[in-house]
Amino acid sequence: MSNQxxxxxxxxxxxxxxxxxxxxxxxxxxxVLSILRRNRWxxxxxxxxxxxxxxxxxxxxxxxxxxxxxxxxxxxVVITKLVSENxxxxxxxxxxxxxxxxxGYNAVSExxxxxxLTRDLPRDERGELTSEGRARKQIMVTxxxxxxEVGLLExxxxxxxxxxxxxxxDPDLGVRLVTQLKDNYIRNTRGWIxxxxxxxxxxxxxxxxxxxxxxxxxxxxxxxxxLKHPGVDPSxxxxxxQRLIRETTxxxxxxxxxxxxxxxxxxxxxxxxxxxxxxGQPSATRPAALWPAALPNPQxxxxxxxxxxxxxxIADARTLKKMxxxxxxxxxxxxxxxxxxxxxQAQPETIGPAGPVSDAAPSDSRDAERRRLKMELKTLRxxxxxxxxxxxxxxxxxxxxxxxxxxxFERRQTFVMKQQELQAIKGDLGAWNRHLDTISRVLAxxxxxxxxxxxxxxxxxxxxxxxxxxxGGVLLLSGGMGLALAVAAVFxxxxxxxxxxxxxxxxxxxDIPVLESIGEIRTPATSGRLCARGWLPTLAxxxxxxxxxxxxxxxxxxxxxxxxxxLIKCLKDVVG
Numbered sequence: 001m002s003n004q005x006x007x008x009x010x011x012x013x014x015x016x017x018x019x020x021x022x023x024x025x026x027x028x029x030x031x032v033l034s035i036l037r038r039n040r041w042x043x044x045x046x047x048x049x050x051x052x053x054x055x056x057x058x059x060x061x062x063x064x065x066x067x068x069x070x071x072x073x074x075x076x077v078v079i080t081k082l083v084s085e086n087x088x089x090x091x092x093x094x095x096x097x098x099x100x101x102x103x104g105y106n107a108v109s110e111x112x113x114x115x116x117l118t119r120d121l122p123r124d125e126r127g128e129l130t131s132e133g134r135a136r137k138q139i140m141v142t143x144x145x146x147x148x149e150v151g152l153l154e155x156x157x158x159x160x161x162x163x164x165x166x167x168x169x170d171p172d173l174g175v176r177l178v179t180q181l182k183d184n185y186i187r188n189t190r191g192w193i194x195x196x197x198x199x200x201x202x203x204x205x206x207x208x209x210x211x212x213x214x215x216x217x218x219x220x221x222x223x224x225x226x227l228k229h230p231g232v233d234p235s236x237x238x239x240x241x242q243r244l245i246r247e248t249t250x251x252x253x254x255x256x257x258x259x260x261x262x263x264x265x266x267x268x269x270x271x272x273x274x275x276x277x278x279x280g281q282p283s284a285t286r287p288a289a290l291w292p293a294a295l296p297n298p299q300x301x302x303x304x305x306x307x308x309x310x311x312x313x314i315a316d317a318r319t320l321k322k323m324x325x326x327x328x329x330x331x332x333x334x335x336x337x338x339x340x341x342x343x344x345q346a347q348p349e350t351i352g353p354a355g356p357v358s359d360a361a362p363s364d365s366r367d368a369e370r371r372r373l374k375m376e377l378k379t380l381r382x383x384x385x386x387x388x389x390x391x392x393x394x395x396x397x398x399x400x401x402x403x404x405x406x407x408x409f410e411r412r413q414t415f416v417m418k419q420q421e422l423q424a425i426k427g428d429l430g431a432w433n434r435h436l437d438t439i440s441r442v443l444a445x446x447x448x449x450x451x452x453x454x455x456x457x458x459x460x461x462x463x464x465x466x467x468x469x470x471x472g473g474v475l476l477l478s479g480g481m482g483l484a485l486a487v488a489a490v491f492x493x494x495x496x497x498x499x500x501x502x503x504x505x506x507x508x509x510x511d512i513p514v515l516e517s518i519g520e521i522r523t524p525a526t527s528g529r530l531c532a533r534g535w536l537p538t539l540a541x542x543x544x545x546x547x548x549x550x551x552x553x554x555x556x557x558x559x560x561x562x563x564x565x566x567l568i569k570c571l572k573d574v575v576g
Contacts, residue, residue: 039490041536046489048543050482055550058474059557065171066467068163069178069460071186074453075158079197079442086435087200091452094192095160102164102185103148109141111180144168144177161457171462178460186454193452197443204436211429218422225415227316229404232415244405247398254391261384265377272373275366300347301383303340310337464561471558475551 036043075091084090094101101107112118117140121133129137147168154161164182166174226233314333317323323330404411503514556564 035490035494039493041540042493043486043490044540045543046485047482048540048547050485051478052482052543052547052550054478054481055474055547055554058469058478058554059550061469062169063466063557063561064167064169064468065174065463066165066167067171067174067178067460067463068165068458069182069456070153070161070163070458071182071454071456073160073162073189074455076442076452077158078438080158082435082438083196083200087203089196089200089203091193091196094189094452098160098162099150101188102150102162102181103145105141105145107181107184108145108148108177109137111177111184112137112141112144114184115176115180147174148177148181164460166460167467175460175462182456182460189452189454194443197439201436201439201443204432204439208429208432208436211425211432215422215425215429218418218425222415222418222422225411225418229411232411244398244401247394247401251391251394251398254387254394258384258387258391261380261387265380265384268373268377268380272370272377275370275373300344303344303347307337307340307344310340465559466561469558471555474554474558478551 080091084092118129118133118137121136122130123133124130147166149165149167151163151165152160153163164178166178168174222233310333314330314337317327317330317333325331325334503517506512506514553564553567556567
């Protein structure tokens, strides 16, 4: 055993009572400190080497920059609800496809084309990309897409705060790419919105046209029912009764007139027979009933009937069709009425002499009297035939009106239901007209106000320093690497060291008690040890200075990239 080992054994025997009283933690700490003190240079050099090597490696690591652009997308509440709730089109599809429309392959490819990133790719004679060019473009676009992210900082039903992030090693390219993607998305979205609004407008116009046609058809049906079935409209409940009263009165007048005509006809026929039976005798006295004052003018009566018919048409047009006097049809009826009234004034009310001259026979001859009687009989027979034709027509009209009156309740219910349906259709038509008017006004406005508004909250800017690696992470990794190397070196030295350095080690290895230990025996240092003690601290100081320099470079490269690039440029100029 060497002198050093004997000293350790004696020292262990002398300090056994102190070791017994110490705690396990104190013993462990003391032992670790003893090992570090004994192997301080073996600890220092791996520590500084690991620190320096990690710092130098971190200088070569690629810097990744992170930048973003934030913009706001605000949906117009009225337009969004109008389009989504009343048409098959919606803005929600644009919100669901936000990521694809913003940083999808096609979006990034379009931005790369506009930024000129594909300018140097191989092309054919027509300027189209070759197969190799398309493959390289696909790789480039895929790599760019991996460096992009989209996030929603705020999301609601009508407001999105969108952030487009870039994480890559080229901050200048990142600023241009993010800005171009944002601008392309806003431009394309406005185009999509305009297309949606145009389609919604066409849809609303079709709905308005369909409901207008349906309302017009329903109005025509109601008007036809009103004309065909009088009194079916609840707003004119007495119209049917009025027509029945008018027809009844007309029939009574016709019956009285027919009786009068038959009486006049019989009297004249009797008088004519008397004249024909006594051709050679003086003429008999002409009855008062035969004088022409009692004979109406047929032309006058016909014009009166035409006037009554025109007045009935005017009344029907006012009550059923709700026409005013300014309506072209009403103007024509009034003109016809004035013409008939003028004709009526030009016609005499009766035909024949004004009255009897005397009770004796007239001064004219019997032949003239017979001819006059025959003419009067012809006129009376024609008038009677006209009355006979008019009576069945009036009776048929009265029967039809009575039938209408019997079915009036059922038809009035149908009419009211159709009226309610017409009102509902008109209400829908008004709503769709308002929708169409709103869409038309939006389309007539500026493009920025078409349903969705965009506003840039924060433009993309070149970051002052890289996002990774960070200075704290590099320093922590460097210190951990150096410390790990130092601890590993000391640990391996202790593991492979077979010398006795404590009394416990002696007892454990030899299994004999230690009686006494002596102190360390110091011998005069040789020239080799003196030389080692001189250059080891110097080498450690140089390595420490190198580590500090590397740390400064790392700090500049991560926290002050502009200063670092300037320094590197100066060094290159000096070396060059």
